[in-house]
Amino acid sequence: MDDVITKSKNVTLLEVLDRILNKGVVISGDLVISVADIDLVYLGLKLLLSSVETMEKYRGAPIYSPYQEPS
Amino acid sequence: MKEYKCIYAILDSDVKSSDHKPEIMGLDSSPVYFVGFRDISAAVSNVNQDKMKVSSDIAFSYEKIIEDLWMKYNLLPMRFGSVMKNDTNVIEIMKKNYSDFIDNLKKVENKSEFGLEILCDLNKTDFKTDNTFNLNNYKKLKQLDKNSVYRNYLIDKLKQHKSEDSFMKKIDDIIEEIHSPLKKLSYLSNVTKMVTTKIILNATYLVKNDMKDEFIQTTQQIKREKKDLKFLLTGPWPPYNFVNLSIK
Numbered sequence: 500m501d502d503v504i505t506k507s508k509n510v511t512l513l514e515v516l517d518r519i520l521n522k523g524v525v526i527s528g529d530l531v532i533s534v535a536d537i538d539l540v541y542l543g544l545k546l547l548l549s550s551v552e553t554m555e556k557y558r559g560a561p562i563y564s565p566y567q568e569p570s
Numbered sequence: 571m572k573e574y575k576c577i578y579a580i581l582d583s584d585v586k587s588s589d590h591k592p593e594i595m596g597l598d599s600s601p602v603y604f605v606g607f608r609d610i611s612a613a614v615s616n617v618n619q620d621k622m623k624v625s626s627d628i629a630f631s632y633e634k635i636i637e638d639l640w641m642k643y644n645l646l647p648m649r650f651g652s653v654m655k656n657d658t659n660v661i662e663i664m665k666k667n668y669s670d671f672i673d674n675l676k677k678v679e680n681k682s683e684f685g686l687e688i689l690c691d692l693n694k695t696d697f698k699t700d701n702t703f704n705l706n707n708y709k710k711l712k713q714l715d716k717n718s719v720y721r722n723y724l725i726d727k728l729k730q731h732k733s734e735d736s737f738m739k740k741i742d743d744i745i746e747e748i749h750s751p752l753k754k755l756s757y758l759s760n761v762t763k764m765v766t767t768k769i770i771l772n773a774t775y776l777v778k779n780d781m782k783d784e785f786i787q788t789t790q791q792i793k794r795e796k797k798d799l800k801f802l803l804t805g806p807w808p809p810y811n812f813v814n815l816s817i818k
Contacts, residue, residue, distance in 0.1 A: 512626050514685055514804050515633045520624070522810035523647040524580065524674075526654075526663065526817055 575660055576617040577652045578602065578635050579645040579808075582675040585611040594638050597622075597631060602639070605657050607664035610671055613639050614660055622651040640808040644679045646671060646815070647808050667817040674813055680779050681757055682806030686789065688748060688771040689800040703729045744799075745771050748792055755785045758812055770799075774811040782806060 576597055587603040594602040596615025604611040613635075622628075629650070636647045654660050664671065705712050708728065714721040745763055748771060753759050756775035765772045777785045786803070793801045 511804065512629065514807075515629050516624075518647070518807065518810040519629055519632055519636075519650040521649075522813065523649040524652070524813055524815045524817060525649045526652050 573616045573618065574620045575614045575654045575656060576622070577648045577654065577660060577663075578613045578615070578632070579639050579643075579647050580664065580671050580675070581611045581613060581639065581643040581645045582609070582672075582679070583611060583643050584609050585613075585643070594635060596635060597628065602635060605660045605664075607661050608668065610664055610668070610675070612660045612664060613645075614654075614657070617653060620653045620655075622653060624650065636808050644675055645808060646674050646678070646813045647810050663817060667815070670815055670817065674815055677758075678776065678809040678812055681776050681809060681812075682779055682782055683809045683811055684756075684775045684777055684785060684803060684805035685807065685811075686748075686752070686771070686773045686775065686804075687765075687769055687802040688745075689768050689802065690770050690798065691768065703732060741770055744796070748796070749773060751788055751792065752785065755781050755788060760811060776809060776812045777806075 578596070581604070584606045585604040586606075594613075596602045596617070598615070598617045600616040602613050602615045605614055606612075632650055636645070639645055640647075654663070703725075705725070711721060711724055711728075741764065745761075749759070749761055752773070752775060756777045758776040759773060761771065761773045764770055775785065789801065789803050793799075
Protein backbone atom coordinates (compact mmCIF):
# COMPACT_ATOMS: atom_id res chain seq x y z
CA MET A 500 0.00 0.00 0.00
CA ASP A 501 2.82 2.39 0.87
CA ASP A 502 4.49 2.46 -2.53
CA VAL A 503 1.90 4.86 -3.86
CA ILE A 504 2.62 7.41 -1.10
CA THR A 505 5.53 9.67 -1.95
CA LYS A 506 8.54 9.78 0.37
CA SER A 507 10.52 12.42 -1.51
CA LYS A 508 11.60 15.13 0.92
CA ASN A 509 11.58 17.84 -1.78
CA VAL A 510 8.05 17.03 -2.76
CA THR A 511 6.97 16.88 0.86
CA LEU A 512 8.58 20.24 1.64
CA LEU A 513 6.63 21.82 -1.20
CA GLU A 514 3.45 20.14 -0.01
CA VAL A 515 4.07 21.36 3.56
CA LEU A 516 4.87 24.91 2.45
CA ASP A 517 1.84 25.03 0.19
CA ARG A 518 -0.37 24.01 3.07
CA ILE A 519 1.02 26.02 5.97
CA LEU A 520 1.58 29.23 3.95
CA ASN A 521 -1.43 29.17 1.63
CA LYS A 522 -4.15 27.18 3.36
CA GLY A 523 -5.85 26.91 6.71
CA VAL A 524 -7.66 29.57 8.69
CA VAL A 525 -6.34 33.00 7.84
CA ILE A 526 -6.71 36.01 10.12
CA SER A 527 -7.32 39.34 8.47
CA GLY A 528 -7.87 42.80 9.84
CA ASP A 529 -5.77 44.81 12.22
CA LEU A 530 -4.17 41.94 14.14
CA VAL A 531 -0.46 41.45 14.53
CA ILE A 532 0.42 39.11 11.69
CA SER A 533 3.39 38.89 9.42
CA VAL A 534 5.45 36.28 7.68
CA ALA A 535 9.19 36.71 8.09
CA ASP A 536 11.25 39.85 8.56
CA ILE A 537 13.64 41.19 5.93
CA ASP A 538 16.61 38.94 6.61
CA LEU A 539 14.49 35.89 7.04
CA VAL A 540 12.40 36.62 3.99
CA TYR A 541 15.66 36.42 2.09
CA LEU A 542 16.59 33.17 3.77
CA GLY A 543 13.11 31.78 3.39
CA LEU A 544 12.78 32.75 -0.25
CA LYS A 545 16.17 31.27 -1.04
CA LEU A 546 15.04 27.99 0.35
CA LEU A 547 11.70 28.21 -1.32
CA LEU A 548 13.12 29.19 -4.68
CA SER A 549 15.67 26.41 -4.77
CA SER A 550 13.01 23.87 -4.00
CA VAL A 551 10.57 25.31 -6.49
CA GLU A 552 13.25 25.55 -9.17
CA THR A 553 14.25 21.93 -8.66
CA MET A 554 10.69 20.79 -8.85
CA GLU A 555 9.82 22.99 -11.81
CA LYS A 556 12.56 21.32 -13.82
CA TYR A 557 10.89 18.07 -13.08
CA ARG A 558 7.30 19.15 -13.28
CA GLY A 559 7.37 21.64 -16.15
CA ALA A 560 6.63 25.32 -16.51
CA PRO A 561 3.35 26.74 -15.28
CA ILE A 562 0.76 27.30 -17.95
CA TYR A 563 -2.39 29.32 -17.89
CA SER A 564 -5.19 27.73 -19.78
CA PRO A 565 -8.96 27.67 -20.00
CA TYR A 566 -8.83 24.09 -18.80
CA GLN A 567 -8.53 25.07 -15.15
CA GLU A 568 -11.55 24.30 -13.05
CA PRO A 569 -12.45 26.48 -10.09
CA SER A 570 -11.57 24.80 -6.84
CA MET B 571 11.65 40.49 25.76
CA LYS B 572 8.08 40.92 24.59
CA GLU B 573 6.11 37.72 23.99
CA TYR B 574 3.47 37.03 21.40
CA LYS B 575 1.05 34.16 20.93
CA CYS B 576 1.37 31.90 17.93
CA ILE B 577 -1.90 30.08 17.15
CA TYR B 578 -1.53 26.64 15.57
CA ALA B 579 -5.07 25.37 15.40
CA ILE B 580 -8.64 25.66 16.64
CA LEU B 581 -9.78 22.46 18.37
CA ASP B 582 -13.31 21.19 18.86
CA SER B 583 -12.67 20.40 22.53
CA ASP B 584 -12.39 22.42 25.68
CA VAL B 585 -8.83 21.26 26.34
CA LYS B 586 -7.22 21.98 29.69
CA SER B 587 -3.50 22.57 29.38
CA SER B 588 -2.91 20.75 32.66
CA ASP B 589 -4.60 17.63 31.25
CA HIS B 590 -2.34 17.50 28.25
CA LYS B 591 0.73 15.40 29.00
CA PRO B 592 3.30 15.06 27.60
CA GLU B 593 3.49 18.62 26.40
CA ILE B 594 3.84 19.38 22.72
CA MET B 595 6.68 21.78 22.13
CA GLY B 596 5.84 24.81 20.01
CA LEU B 597 8.11 27.09 18.00
CA ASP B 598 10.79 28.97 19.97
CA SER B 599 10.94 25.96 22.36
CA SER B 600 7.86 27.03 24.31
CA PRO B 601 5.24 24.43 25.19
CA VAL B 602 1.88 24.50 23.45
CA TYR B 603 -0.98 25.41 25.77
CA PHE B 604 -4.69 25.81 25.27
CA VAL B 605 -6.96 28.83 25.49
CA GLY B 606 -10.64 27.93 25.72
CA PHE B 607 -13.90 29.57 24.74
CA ARG B 608 -17.14 27.63 25.33
CA ASP B 609 -16.51 24.14 23.89
CA ILE B 610 -13.61 25.03 21.57
CA SER B 611 -9.93 25.82 22.22
CA ALA B 612 -7.02 27.44 20.49
CA ALA B 613 -3.63 25.71 20.63
CA VAL B 614 -1.03 28.43 21.17
CA SER B 615 2.52 28.94 22.36
CA ASN B 616 4.66 31.90 23.27
CA VAL B 617 6.94 33.21 20.54
CA ASN B 618 9.50 35.97 20.73
CA GLN B 619 8.42 37.96 17.74
CA ASP B 620 5.33 38.95 15.87
CA LYS B 621 7.08 38.41 12.55
CA MET B 622 7.36 34.70 12.00
CA LYS B 623 10.36 33.39 10.16
CA VAL B 624 10.08 30.58 7.68
CA SER B 625 12.64 28.01 6.64
CA SER B 626 12.30 24.36 5.73
CA ASP B 627 13.02 23.28 9.34
CA ILE B 628 10.50 25.73 10.78
CA ALA B 629 7.93 24.70 8.18
CA PHE B 630 8.34 21.04 9.09
CA SER B 631 8.24 21.87 12.82
CA TYR B 632 5.07 23.93 12.44
CA GLU B 633 3.39 21.20 10.44
CA LYS B 634 4.45 18.55 12.96
CA ILE B 635 2.90 20.52 15.83
CA ILE B 636 -0.39 20.59 13.96
CA GLU B 637 -0.07 16.88 13.08
CA ASP B 638 0.60 15.99 16.75
CA LEU B 639 -2.49 17.89 17.83
CA TRP B 640 -4.50 16.35 14.99
CA MET B 641 -3.67 12.87 16.29
CA LYS B 642 -5.74 13.73 19.39
CA TYR B 643 -8.27 16.35 18.36
CA ASN B 644 -10.46 17.37 15.49
CA LEU B 645 -9.02 20.71 14.42
CA LEU B 646 -8.81 23.57 11.95
CA PRO B 647 -5.18 24.36 11.07
CA MET B 648 -4.22 28.03 11.25
CA ARG B 649 -2.12 29.55 8.50
CA PHE B 650 1.55 29.98 9.41
CA GLY B 651 2.21 33.42 10.86
CA SER B 652 -1.02 33.75 12.85
CA VAL B 653 0.40 35.66 15.80
CA MET B 654 -1.55 37.65 18.37
CA LYS B 655 -0.60 39.99 21.18
CA ASN B 656 -2.11 38.08 24.08
CA ASP B 657 -4.56 35.37 25.19
CA THR B 658 -7.40 37.89 25.40
CA ASN B 659 -7.05 38.53 21.66
CA VAL B 660 -7.08 34.78 21.03
CA ILE B 661 -10.33 34.42 23.00
CA GLU B 662 -11.78 37.37 21.11
CA ILE B 663 -11.05 35.61 17.81
CA MET B 664 -12.89 32.49 18.99
CA LYS B 665 -15.80 34.55 20.31
CA LYS B 666 -16.25 36.51 17.08
CA ASN B 667 -15.93 33.48 14.79
CA TYR B 668 -17.43 30.77 16.98
CA SER B 669 -20.20 29.64 14.62
CA ASP B 670 -17.86 29.57 11.58
CA PHE B 671 -15.36 27.51 13.57
CA ILE B 672 -18.08 25.07 14.66
CA ASP B 673 -19.41 24.70 11.08
CA ASN B 674 -15.94 23.99 9.70
CA LEU B 675 -15.03 21.65 12.56
CA LYS B 676 -18.17 19.61 11.86
CA LYS B 677 -17.29 19.49 8.16
CA VAL B 678 -13.81 18.04 8.72
CA GLU B 679 -14.59 15.80 11.69
CA ASN B 680 -13.21 12.25 11.35
CA LYS B 681 -11.77 13.06 7.94
CA SER B 682 -8.29 13.32 6.43
CA GLU B 683 -6.91 15.19 3.48
CA PHE B 684 -4.98 13.57 0.62
CA GLY B 685 -3.11 15.40 -2.11
CA LEU B 686 -2.69 13.88 -5.55
CA GLU B 687 -0.58 15.16 -8.41
CA ILE B 688 -0.42 13.35 -11.72
CA LEU B 689 2.71 14.04 -13.68
CA CYS B 690 3.18 13.18 -17.31
CA ASP B 691 6.03 13.69 -19.76
CA LEU B 692 4.02 14.71 -22.78
CA ASN B 693 6.98 14.26 -25.12
CA LYS B 694 7.44 10.66 -24.15
CA THR B 695 3.84 9.61 -23.80
CA ASP B 696 1.92 8.35 -26.79
CA PHE B 697 -1.66 9.44 -26.29
CA LYS B 698 -2.81 8.07 -29.64
CA THR B 699 -4.80 11.19 -30.39
CA ASP B 700 -6.84 11.47 -33.60
CA ASN B 701 -4.85 13.69 -35.96
CA THR B 702 -6.64 12.86 -39.20
CA PHE B 703 -7.59 15.87 -41.26
CA ASN B 704 -10.15 15.69 -44.03
CA LEU B 705 -10.24 18.70 -46.33
CA ASN B 706 -13.61 17.59 -47.69
CA ASN B 707 -15.13 18.76 -44.41
CA TYR B 708 -14.13 22.33 -45.21
CA LYS B 709 -15.84 23.17 -48.51
CA LYS B 710 -14.93 26.87 -48.70
CA LEU B 711 -11.32 26.12 -47.93
CA LYS B 712 -11.24 23.41 -50.53
CA GLN B 713 -12.47 25.86 -53.17
CA LEU B 714 -9.46 28.14 -52.69
CA ASP B 715 -6.61 28.01 -55.18
CA LYS B 716 -4.25 25.17 -54.25
CA ASN B 717 -1.27 27.52 -54.48
CA SER B 718 -2.83 30.13 -52.23
CA VAL B 719 -0.69 30.89 -49.15
CA TYR B 720 -3.88 31.61 -47.24
CA ARG B 721 -5.19 28.15 -48.02
CA ASN B 722 -2.03 26.44 -46.82
CA TYR B 723 -1.86 28.65 -43.75
CA LEU B 724 -5.46 27.90 -42.82
CA ILE B 725 -4.97 24.18 -43.35
CA ASP B 726 -1.93 24.21 -41.09
CA LYS B 727 -3.84 26.14 -38.42
CA LEU B 728 -6.83 23.84 -38.64
CA LYS B 729 -4.63 20.78 -38.33
CA GLN B 730 -2.91 22.30 -35.31
CA HIS B 731 -6.21 23.22 -33.69
CA LYS B 732 -7.63 19.76 -34.32
CA SER B 733 -4.53 18.13 -32.86
CA GLU B 734 -4.64 20.33 -29.73
CA ASP B 735 -8.34 19.74 -29.34
CA SER B 736 -7.89 16.00 -29.65
CA PHE B 737 -5.01 16.11 -27.16
CA MET B 738 -7.00 18.05 -24.56
CA LYS B 739 -9.94 15.68 -24.93
CA LYS B 740 -7.57 12.80 -24.29
CA ILE B 741 -6.17 14.56 -21.20
CA ASP B 742 -9.71 15.20 -19.97
CA ASP B 743 -10.56 11.52 -20.43
CA ILE B 744 -7.46 10.44 -18.48
CA ILE B 745 -8.23 12.89 -15.68
CA GLU B 746 -11.80 11.67 -15.54
CA GLU B 747 -10.64 8.05 -15.33
CA ILE B 748 -8.42 8.94 -12.37
CA HIS B 749 -10.57 11.49 -10.58
CA SER B 750 -13.98 9.90 -10.91
CA PRO B 751 -13.39 6.78 -8.74
CA LEU B 752 -11.49 8.83 -6.15
CA LYS B 753 -14.21 11.45 -5.99
CA LYS B 754 -16.72 8.71 -5.18
CA LEU B 755 -14.58 7.67 -2.21
CA SER B 756 -14.17 11.18 -0.86
CA TYR B 757 -16.41 13.56 1.03
CA LEU B 758 -15.13 16.66 -0.81
CA SER B 759 -12.56 17.29 -3.52
CA ASN B 760 -10.78 20.15 -5.28
CA VAL B 761 -9.39 19.65 -8.78
CA THR B 762 -7.14 21.72 -10.99
CA LYS B 763 -6.29 20.44 -14.47
CA MET B 764 -3.09 21.15 -16.40
CA VAL B 765 -1.32 23.11 -13.64
CA THR B 766 1.90 23.03 -15.65
CA THR B 767 2.97 21.40 -18.89
CA LYS B 768 3.76 18.28 -16.87
CA ILE B 769 1.27 18.27 -14.02
CA ILE B 770 -1.96 17.23 -15.69
CA LEU B 771 -3.89 16.98 -12.42
CA ASN B 772 -3.53 18.53 -8.99
CA ALA B 773 -6.26 17.43 -6.63
CA THR B 774 -7.02 17.36 -2.94
CA TYR B 775 -9.51 14.98 -1.38
CA LEU B 776 -11.20 15.06 2.00
CA VAL B 777 -11.70 11.41 2.91
CA LYS B 778 -13.61 9.89 5.82
CA ASN B 779 -11.16 8.11 8.10
CA ASP B 780 -12.84 4.75 7.62
CA MET B 781 -12.39 5.13 3.83
CA LYS B 782 -8.67 5.98 3.91
CA ASP B 783 -7.39 2.49 3.13
CA GLU B 784 -9.83 2.05 0.27
CA PHE B 785 -8.85 5.45 -1.11
CA ILE B 786 -5.14 4.54 -1.07
CA GLN B 787 -5.78 1.09 -2.54
CA THR B 788 -7.91 2.57 -5.33
CA THR B 789 -5.18 5.11 -6.12
CA GLN B 790 -2.68 2.28 -6.22
CA GLN B 791 -4.91 0.32 -8.57
CA ILE B 792 -5.29 3.30 -10.92
CA LYS B 793 -1.53 3.82 -10.80
CA ARG B 794 -0.98 0.24 -11.95
CA GLU B 795 -3.30 0.84 -14.90
CA LYS B 796 -1.64 4.12 -15.94
CA LYS B 797 1.97 3.15 -16.32
CA ASP B 798 2.91 6.25 -18.37
CA LEU B 799 1.91 8.59 -15.55
CA LYS B 800 3.67 9.45 -12.31
CA PHE B 801 1.50 9.58 -9.21
CA LEU B 802 2.38 11.78 -6.24
CA LEU B 803 -0.04 10.93 -3.46
CA THR B 804 0.56 12.62 -0.11
CA GLY B 805 -1.32 12.24 3.11
CA PRO B 806 -3.12 11.76 5.32
CA TRP B 807 -2.93 15.46 6.17
CA PRO B 808 -4.94 17.61 8.54
CA PRO B 809 -7.67 19.32 6.49
CA TYR B 810 -5.69 22.37 5.31
CA ASN B 811 -7.39 22.60 1.92
CA PHE B 812 -10.91 22.24 3.22
CA VAL B 813 -10.92 25.03 5.75
CA ASN B 814 -12.27 28.03 3.96
CA LEU B 815 -12.15 30.71 6.58
CA SER B 816 -10.88 34.26 6.56
CA ILE B 817 -11.60 35.64 9.99
CA LYS B 818 -11.37 38.96 11.80
